[in-house]
Amino acid sequence: MKMHSVSSRALLLPASLLLTLASANPVRPGTGCPNQPFDYVIVGGGTAGGVLAARLTEDPSITVAVIEAGTWPENVHGNWTQVPMFAGNFYHITDPMMWPFTTTPQTALTGAGGVRPYFRPKAFGGCSDVNAMAFGHSSVGAHKMLADAVGDQSYTYDKMLQYYHKTMNFTPYDYSSTRFANATPEYNSADTVTGGGLGVSYPAYAQPWSTWLSKGLEAIGLKKVPAFINGNLMGQSFHQNTIFHSNGHRSSSESAYLRPAAVRRNLFLYDYTMAERILFDRSKTATGVQVNGTCTISARREVLLSAGVFQSPQLLMVSGVGPKDVLRAHNIPVVVDRPGVGQNLQEHIVSFVAYQVNVDTGDRLADPAYLQQAINEFNDHASGPLTSVGGDFMAMEKIPEDLRASWPESTKQALGRLPADWPEIAYAILPSAIPAEFATPVVPPIPGANYAAAVFVLFAPQSVGNVTIASADVHTPPLINPALFSHQADVDVMVAGLKRVRQALATEDMAPVLIGPETVPGAQVQTDEQIIEFLRSTVNPFQHAFSTNKMGKPNDPSAVVDSNGKVYGVKNLRVVDASAFPFLPPGPAPQIQVYTHAEKFADLIKADRHH
Numbered sequence: 001m002k003m004h005s006v007s008s009r010a011l012l013l014p015a016s017l018l019l020t021l022a023s024a025n026p027v028r029p030g031t032g033c034p035n036q037p038f039d040y041v042i043v044g045g046g047t048a049g050g051v052l053a054a055r056l057t058e059d060p061s062i063t064v065a066v067i068e069a070g071t072w073p074e075n076v077h078g079n080w081t082q083v084p085m086f087a088g089n090f091y092h093i094t095d096p097m098m099w100p101f102t103t104t105p106q107t108a109l110t111g112a113g114g115v116r117p118y119f120r121p122k123a124f125g126g127c128s129d130v131n132a133m134a135f136g137h138s139s140v141g142a143h144k145m146l147a148d149a150v151g152d153q154s155y156t157y158d159k160m161l162q163y164y165h166k167t168m169n170f171t172p173y174d175y176s177s178t179r180f181a182n183a184t185p186e187y188n189s190a191d192t193v194t195g196g197g198l199g200v201s202y203p204a205y206a207q208p209w210s211t212w213l214s215k216g217l218e219a220i221g222l223k224k225v226p227a228f229i230n231g232n233l234m235g236q237s238f239h240q241n242t243i244f245h246s247n248g249h250r251s252s253s254e255s256a257y258l259r260p261a262a263v264r265r266n267l268f269l270y271d272y273t274m275a276e277r278i279l280f281d282r283s284k285t286a287t288g289v290q291v292n293g294t295c296t297i298s299a300r301r302e303v304l305l306s307a308g309v310f311q312s313p314q315l316l317m318v319s320g321v322g323p324k325d326v327l328r329a330h331n332i333p334v335v336v337d338r339p340g341v342g343q344n345l346q347e348h349i350v351s352f353v354a355y356q357v358n359v360d361t362g363d364r365l366a367d368p369a370y371l372q373q374a375i376n377e378f379n380d381h382a383s384g385p386l387t388s389v390g391g392d393f394m395a396m397e398k399i400p401e402d403l404r405a406s407w408p409e410s411t412k413q414a415l416g417r418l419p420a421d422w423p424e425i426a427y428a429i430l431p432s433a434i435p436a437e438f439a440t441p442v443v444p445p446i447p448g449a450n451y452a453a454a455v456f457v458l459f460a461p462q463s464v465g466n467v468t469i470a471s472a473d474v475h476t477p478p479l480i481n482p483a484l485f486s487h488q489a490d491v492d493v494m495v496a497g498l499k500r501v502r503q504a505l506a507t508e509d510m511a512p513v514l515i516g517p518e519t520v521p522g523a524q525v526q527t528d529e530q531i532i533e534f535l536r537s538t539v540n541p542f543q544h545a546f547s548t549n550k551m552g553k554p555n556d557p558s559a560v561v562d563s564n565g566k567v568y569g570v571k572n573l574r575v576v577d578a579s580a581f582p583f584l585p586p587g588p589a590p591q592i593q594v595y596t597h598a599e600k601f602a603d604l605i606k607a608d609r610h611h
């Protein structure tokens with residue numbers, strides 16, 4: 001689960017309250033099985049797919065089809081996905097808009113049989129319809145490491161800046177009009193741009209809890225720095241958000257890229273359409289995609305695979321591109337033996353320390369009168385708590401010396417390979433009680449009271465898992481095994497993370513906001529063994545999974561795509577999504593890495609046309 005959005009309890013809303021939030025209807029679907037080929041066929045109309053579709057169809061001479069298993073989120077949930085605070089509503093794998101994904105039982109975890117949910121929307125916009133809306137860059141050092149690893153210096157921070165800029169349409173405003181004085185965002189205007197694809201701003205509402213945790217973290221050494229949009233990740237800052245400031249709505253791949261482009265006559269959107277197989281001719285050239293059993297959607301130039309971190313490798317495997325043993329076990333004819341397909345799965349993990357607090361948190365939205373007021377404020381003035389997705393603040397650091405002194409050499413070595421400017425841990429907030437399915441508070445919750453958590457997230461994961469197929473039929477969910485907590489370094493960093501968060505909470509600066517004792521994990525959890533036991537039962541994916549079709553050099557047998565996203569061993573097929581990130585950490589805002597790469601790939605694809 002994504003801890004930094006509000007829990008389900010804010011979201012059990014009577015539909016009537018949200019009448020002013022019903023949906024605008026979708027535009028120009030493709031209808032039935034097409035009999036004409038398209039220049040490009042994009043599989044998956046999610047975060048990356050939406051960007052590619054919008055950018056490629058800027059040229060009216062290019063035709064593009066998008067194959068999406070879901071539909072417009074508005075067709076399923078009205079315009080609830082547009083309301084930032086309601087994101088937590090979708091963190092249920094049984095929701096009709098979500099894929100029914102979980103991890104396989106994780107051997108290092110306890111609770112729920114070691115199984116954890118994965119929240120992936122089946123809808124135009126994909127994860128960007130429900131994510132926590134953080135906008136940010138990766139670090140200078142991480143870009144350099146990435147560029148060296150893939151042997152392509154066009155991935156350095158300086159070179160990628162133009163693509164970061166293509167994602168940003170920044171709106172500043174008079175922050176003092178709606179935010180607390182001590183929640184005034186700090187950033188350098190020179191780092192912001194207008195004219196890019198996504199609405200970017202700061203939410204009109206700041207979480208009071210963030211202003212308190214900010215003080216506690218500052219007291220333990222995390223300095224305030226300008227927004228994380230300049231290549232630096234160390235220190236603390238309010239997040240810039242993917243938000244339209246004018247109405248407080250979520251800015252997503254759907255609302256900012258796909259919907260505006262959907263009116264174009266050269267864009268054909270096939271919703272409710274499951275891609276079943278990528279088709280190759282005898283020369284291993286991708287020629288199109290099979291859908292609905294018998295229908296072929298043909299590509300004259302390229303098939304672009306943007307089905308996400310779990311389903312892009314799944315589609316490659318069922319289409320005959322993957323580890324040959326796996327393909328043979330499922331009687332799938334081997335087109336290319338690529339052992340790296342589905343490997344290298346990495347994830348950020350999250351846990352928390354919680355208290356009752358004496359400021360308003362999302363818990364107050366359980367009060368119907370307060371909720372109604374918040375809805376009116378949102379609809380009438382684009383302000384109030386619903387403009388906030390919850391986690392509006394982040395702090396990052398390497399674990400300080402005193403807490404790493406006792407680490408084994410293996411942990412020191414693993415972390416030592418990361419860039420000097422790469423944070424190992426991030427601190428964030430959850431402005432609500434921790435949902436009951438994730439932890440049992442040691443102090444029984446008081447109805448009507450406000451709770452909050454300090455959240456810590458592993459940003460230097462060393463555990464490496466995999467995703468594989470359970471069947472040759474793409475309709476059978478893939479087996480997702482992130483191998484969480486399988487590397488000792490991850491355990492060591494998370495134990496230190498919990499201790500750091502407790503240091504911040506114990507500062508005098510935070511005393512005025514905390515009521516009573518720690519509720520999760522509670523004072524009885526003290527020794528390293530007890531902390532590890534708590535972590536095993538509570539860590540969850542931060543929903544940032546990446547790298548299952550690793551980008552790499554031609555001589556790297558574990559690489560799946562080259563630095564242009566082209567799949568090794570076949571022609572006219574690229575992967576453009578979170579699966580294609582190389583092994584490096586994608587940063588505090590992986591969605592922006594996905595958007596940025598998709599912007600870059602749109603340029604590369606257009607340039608390739610002329611060769």
Ligand SMILES: Cc1cc2nc3c(=O)[nH]c(=O)nc-3n(C[C@H](O)[C@H](O)[C@H](O)COP(=O)(O)OP(=O)(O)OC[C@H]3O[C@@H](n4cnc5c(N)ncnc54)[C@H](O)[C@@H]3O)c2cc1C
Binds near residue numbers: 121132273307312592
């Ligand atoms: C709850 C949550 C919170 C997050 N918070 C943040 C955050 O605050 N900041 C941040 O930067 N990142 C965040 N992330 C991560 C980020 O959103 C994702 O890494 C990124 O959006 C992934 O984009 P993608 O294009 O790879 O995949 P997706 O956006 O998942 O798109 C894949 C698309 O392919 C479709 N599809 C899959 N298989 C098929 C098929 N066989 N046929 C047809 N269609 C198919 C899917 O339905 C989906 O629309 C969060 C993610 C989640 C889930």
Ligand SMILES: *[C@@H]1O[C@H](CO)[C@@H](O)[C@H](O)[C@H]1NC(C)=O
Binds near residue numbers: 024082
């Ligand atoms: C939500 O629906 C209402 C009523 O149809 C409409 O006025 C509003 O523009 C919609 N918002 C979005 C983001 O579509």
Ligand SMILES: *[C@@H]1O[C@H](CO)[C@@H](O)[C@H](O)[C@H]1NC(C)=O
Binds near residue numbers: 031034270271274291
């Ligand atoms: C595939 O079938 C679904 C119904 O199951 C339909 O809604 C969709 O339009 C079909 N797609 C194509 C491309 O025919």
Ligand SMILES: *[C@@H]1O[C@H](CO)[C@@H](O)[C@H](O)[C@H]1NC(C)=O
Binds near residue numbers: 465466468
């Ligand atoms: C995935 O990883 C697990 C161990 O974590 C291993 O047992 C399994 O064989 C791997 N599967 C594939 C297909 O690589």
